[in-house]
Amino acid sequence: MTSTAGSRTSGRGAARLYILHGVPLRTELEVPAWFYVPPDGEFEHDPWTLTVSGLEATQLSMDLIRAGPTRTRWDGTQDSGTSHLTLSGGEERGGPVTFTLHWARRELSVDLAGGATTAGVLDLVSRWMVPEISARERGSLALHGTAIQTRAGTVVVCGPSGAGKSTLSAALVSNGGRVISDEPAVITTAGGKSCLWQGGSPLRLTHPAIPAVLPAGHSLVGTDGDGKHLLAPDIPGLEPHSAVSAVLLLSPRRRGSEPVIMRRLRGGAAISRLMAQRYVRVTDPELTRSAFTAAARVANSVAVFDATVSDDLGLVGKAAADIVDALDADPSQ
Amino acid sequence: MASDVPRYRRDPRIIAAEVDGSLVLLTVEMEYVELDATGALLWEALAEPSTPGALADRLTQHFDVGLDEALGDVERFLGQLRALDLITVEPAAE
Numbered sequence: 001m002t003s004t005a006g007s008r009t010s011g012r013g014a015a016r017l018y019i020l021h022g023v024p025l026r027t028e029l030e031v032p033a034w035f036y037v038p039p040d041g042e043f044e045h046d047p048w049t050l051t052v053s054g055l056e057a058t059q060l061s062m063d064l065i066r067a068g069p070t071r072t073r074w075d076g077t078q079d080s081g082t083s084h085l086t087l088s089g090g091e092e093r094g095g096p097v098t099f100t101l102h103w104a105r106r107e108l109s110v111d112l113a114g115g116a117t118t119a120g121v122l123d124l125v126s127r128w129m130v131p132e133i134s135a136r137e138r139g140s141l142a143l144h145g146t147a148i149q150t151r152a153g154t155v156v157v158c159g160p161s162g163a164g165k166s167t168l169s170a171a172l173v174s175n176g177g178r179v180i181s182d183e184p185a186v187i188t189t190a191g192g193k194s195c196l197w198q199g200g201s202p203l204r205l206t207h208p209a210i211p212a213v214l215p216a217g218h219s220l221v222g223t224d225g226d227g228k229h230l231l232a233p234d235i236p237g238l239e240p241h242s243a244v245s246a247v248l249l250l251s252p253r254r255r256g257s258e259p260v261i262m263r264r265l266r267g268g269a270a271i272s273r274l275m276a277q278r279y280v281r282v283t284d285p286e287l288t289r290s291a292f293t294a295a296a297r298v299a300n301s302v303a304v305f306d307a308t309v310s311d312d313l314g315l316v317g318k319a320a321a322d323i324v325d326a327l328d329a330d331p332s333q
Numbered sequence: 334m335a336s337d338v339p340r341y342r343r344d345p346r347i348i349a350a351e352v353d354g355s356l357v358l359l360t361v362e363m364e365y366v367e368l369d370a371t372g373a374l375l376w377e378a379l380a381e382p383s384t385p386g387a388l389a390d391r392l393t394q395h396f397d398v399g400l401d402e403a404l405g406d407v408e409r410f411l412g413q414l415r416a417l418d419l420i421t422v423e424p425a426a427e
Contacts, residue, residue: 289359
């Protein structure tokens with residue numbers, strides 16, 4: 001059964017259809033400018049319907065979202081084809097938030113105990129739940145990372161906070177790359193080829209010089225509450241992006257004059273490191289097994305590297321150039 | 334025919350994926366175990382209840398190894414898999 005994109009009408013008002021990480025999502029909420037509005041066309045699946053409760057206490061904050069996966073906790077239960085996932089640990093920041101996914105009915109409901117802005121709700125849904133839907137329905141793998149399209153193919157940069165992920169991503173953009181998706185990067189593998197779907201979140205950049213070095217065509221959409229610059233994703237067509245050529249798993253930065261050191265990971269090392277970078281790590285065996293299978297497919301179709309970048313910011317630009325040169329010369333090195 | 338030899342079988346909760354020529358297992362405790370080509374061959378055989386002797390026979394068919402040496406390798410391998418709770422043991426038939 002197919003659905004047609006475009007404006008929809010429901011009992012409560014106009015609902016519009018959006019595509020996030022390849023998942024069609026119908027919502028009545030006003031969306032930020034960086035959200036993707038697809039062209040009219042036919043879709044493979046019926047859209048999911050998003051409903052939200054707890055919006056009355058608006059304007060609370062997006063701090064819960066910024067807290068990120070390292071400072072929050074997920075709990076999940078499943079019954080009769082319904083997943084109940086609660087994001088907590090940020091109660092003082094507007095949480096907890098409970099998501100309920102009715103898989104058969106294709107309905108996603110969000111209950112905000114503390115309230116949040118509309119943009120905050122959509123950011124939560126885009127970052128946390130749509131990747132889970134994509135994982136279950138498409139066998140995708142959602143990684144804690146940023147996807148940059150370069151002349152050597154799309155590179156996904158993953159790593160813990162402080163490893164230099166955003167700075168390296170910005171340097172790749174300065175070297176001619178384009179931001180495709182940020183936090184998470186959702187990779188779907190089909191036919192032995194891994195592709196990346198555009199997400200719904202702007203890249204957050206900390207380096208003060210970044211706005212000045214961005215090439216033409218890259219637009220900043222403002223700053224967030226922490227003063228970080230927000231770089232809008234480069235909106236593609238409806239189809240998945242070009243093949244992912246490499247996943248870089250960053251280790252903490254190191255001192256030294258070498259801009260970047262890359263080491264190819266294989267077999268169990270590649271899978272375990274990819275699993276450690278999953279964006280949502282709910283203690284649900286079924287979801288974990290799905291992610292394992294997806295990680296194996298990614299590891300078989302994409303070069304996975306451990307990479308460490310110099311802590312000398314002056315060398316990060318050289319590191320980005322070296323990475324693209326290395327991948328361009330031999331992506332399987 | 335009655336047998337007093339136990340038979341071993343994969344724990345069905347374990348899932349496996351082949352990556353770069355290795356077989357990687359995800360355990361019930363969500364840990365990872367990587368098997369080489371020999372281990373992967375034996376893991377494949379353990380889809381059905383198998384005796385150590387039958388597994389050793391399989392090794393001799395695929396690798397240049399004698400039966401006694403193969404049996405020793407199989408016993409060590411099964412011991413490792415049992416320690417990791419990756420296989421179940423069916424009691425000897427009456």
